[in-house]
Amino acid sequence: MKPAKAALTGLLAIIAALAAGHLVAAFVGLSASPYLAVGNAAIDLTPSWLKDFAVSTFGTHDKLVLLIGMAVVLAGVGVAAGLVSRTTPTPGTVVAIVLGLVGVVAVLNRPDAGQLSVLAPLASLAAGVFVFRHLHKETEESETRRDFLVTAGLAAVAGIAGQVLGSRTDVEGSRQAIGELKPATPAPEVPINADFVGDGTPSFITSNKDFYRIDTALSVPRIRAEEWALRVHGMVERPTVLTFDEIRRRDLVEETVTLTCVSNEVGGPYISTAKFIGIKIGDVLREAGVKAGADQLFSTSDEGFTAGSPLDHVLERGLIAIGMNGEPLPAEHGFPARLVVPGLYGYVSATKWVTDLNVTTFAKEQGYWIPRGWATRAPIKTMSRIDRPKGLSKVQGRTVVAGTAWAQPKGVAKVEVRADGGPWQEAELGADVSDSTWRMWRIELDLKPGSHTVECRATDKSGYTQDQARLDPIPDGATGWHSISFTVG
Template sequence: MSINRATLIRGALAGAGGVLAAFSALAVAELVAAFVRPESSPVVAVGGASIDITPAQVKDWAIRNFGTDDKSVLQAGILTMLALFAVALGLLALRHRRVGALGVLAFGVLGAAAALGRPDSVSWVDALPSTLGALAGSAVLYTVVGSLTGPGEAVTPSEPDGWDRRGFLIAATAAAVASAGAGALGRGLAQTRSGDVAASRASVTLPAPGSPAPAISSRAELRIPGMPPFTTPNKDFYRVDTALVVPKVDASAWRLRIHGKGVTNPLSLTFQDLLEGDLIERDITLTCVSNEVGGRYVGTARWIGVRLADLLRQAGVQPPSRGGPADQLVARSADGMTLGTPVEDVMDGRDAMLAIGMNGEPLPFDHGFPVRMVVPGLYGYVSACKWIEDIELATFDTFDSYWVKRKWAREAPVKTQSRIDTPKPFARPAPGTVMIAGVAWAQHRGIDRVEVRVDDGPWQHADLATEHTTDTWRQWSLPWQATTGTHTLTVRATDRTGETQTEQRARTIPDGASGWHSVVVTVT
């Protein structure tokens, strides 16, 4: 075997040893995290920290391009970078064994710091997964690469074959088997815990609401191919949040505190308290502020819950218009997220609620089980706190919530918007009657008029489906006598206050997108 070939083989094996060390570190960390909490694992902790420091424009880009897969893309990116660094550390350890092992420990320190720095971290034990995982990974790297360096600290060109092949295979195999076992045990324990929480959700029976939602008229939903259903199924409802691991909260252990400025009777509520409360049921359309013009981050569901204003009044809260000292409701989630909602909006008579049910079933975990906030008329980042566990009354001058710190507007009423759902962009319909149809929304104001324009022609009034409530979207349609050629179809809506959505294009940051939605079709 030539020296060059031996060196290449030894280098490849050292790089593989680095990857094995990283695998061992992650496997042990996941096992420890199963005893601590899933959010303390290094990939989740570092991923969460990465999300926190990512500029808002980049987050918005990721949501637009990857949708609900943005978190998977981030985790894949973290693991790819870790693998590359692991190879580098393996090669470094080939010549500087102790330095390479210390490099693994340095990554453990980074993971521990990220875990302790998370807003939902409450104990030093969150650092254990990254710390113990790094110690395991460091030991594996030191041992496995040690069999490649022979009797000395580092390999030298004069000792091309001075390494223990049998020792390397034994050490690498033992580390791989032990790591795989640790990872499997960790996943098993996590699945067991998740199963226990799933059983908690499965045991929930939603009571009949004291104030049921009115029946949805058949004339509120257009039976036109390509149109979305009036009520969005839970499996299709959009999800936009920063949680890399969906919090799994046991309903029997859940508690909600209401406290803070102007609260004369602090409350501590259980899930059973809400189940036994005065429940309302309402159809409400929610919209994410990251929804681009014509986007899909909007949906309607039937929610059941307790009026938030009733709970605030029970706690002694008065809105600012009646002399209350707090103008901001700060909601905190189980994952450490903070949202700030205007107290006046919550208490102005709209159906703001702490929801416990969605479309006839307990909230799905992805959408906030056991309890979330729903406030019609406001973008989700200032109102729709999922996995809520704390409500503090404060002021906008004294506290900036998570997204406000990142330059989003502190108050964000939903803008009047409309969307063409059919025909789709770049569709090729045949000449003749083509049905143009879509949805429009202006929650808590209602839609009064929808107009459609073909190319640069005059605006034409679309036919509006029956309005269900002012808090839900409204479907519309317009039959078009399509002629051969390429055409641009544009829509705009006017809300019940008389305001017509603006033509001026604006991105989602800082308070929601604006502009008219258009699609280009070719009639052939």
């Protein structure tokens, strides 16, 4: 067999295998797609330092980069399998079987896999072996070209059909049917002087489309509110199950909350603020009757992610949120419901697509990130950042430095700024909306033309001033004063 034909044979076998698995997964659960299951397994097995590198390097595009990287690797494996099988199909067949078994193992280890989920990787295995052996046979050039075109066409149709059918759950229709969410206790209006957008800070309320998203879900779970339920169990006197309608019929509260990702480097972007609508977790748990000795609320999402939150903190501050900025939660932010717990980093408190609340102890259960080296309890650290000027920029005219500070749930008392290592100067603060939200600041500096370096630091309402020492996010959040260098023209 010619090298070009051999390489194309292996590549088409890989494509056909993935397409067949994706098509079958559309009927047994999209998470059973071997491509997605292996990708999710890769995320689960990724060491913390590599995950942190991916987030810091690629940001919210880290999952897209992973999928593209997997596609490139699989394409290379397919081409190599074809090239080493030029005289006999046996090596390529073995490669197809091994890849199929990898898919089977990955699917069987998915926490959200159903009983029929294994059908998807088995279909992938069968398709890969059949296509490889079929295309490997010696035929006339015209017949070979026809077989290749037919295989490529069928694989494309199967892959597209799998994606379309797998996405057929009408999540948006379910969201629209909910209509307007009217809280019995609305959040106070945000004062117009809460931010300094004209000076370069973000708007105080982050729009849903701009709200940061960091999670482990390779594909966004698609759940209709009508089919969703939340199980509450564990160390409680009265286990219960709540439906979406039962939550909505309760007196809803609205709270303005700033959420922060532990992956944020000093000066990082993974922090946003929204008005969340929902019910108090504390009310639900007190109705269930928490037993003595419990110290953790262990939450699980539909796609298998888990998080452990300090029970006392959740009882005081936590929300089961079903709305965000006046509308039902967007699918990518947890629809139908998620947890929102002010004052804790998201990896221990902000479970999206939540379906299970287990009242337990830290000794019995560990959340997803704890065995991977992250801290068990993760209170948000007092921090601040400079939003304007941007680093290495050139400033003309007056020098306004503006930024953001946060210290949930203690609140920000003051922000100080200094230029070129000089004396600290106190910045003007925006309106104090809530101790559970960020606070904007600005200051005008009298700087001479030339290069300058500006630093900032925040002090919370307990009197604590953020640490100067630069520490990486692992294991419990970054520390350090944010600084930028720029030129005054």
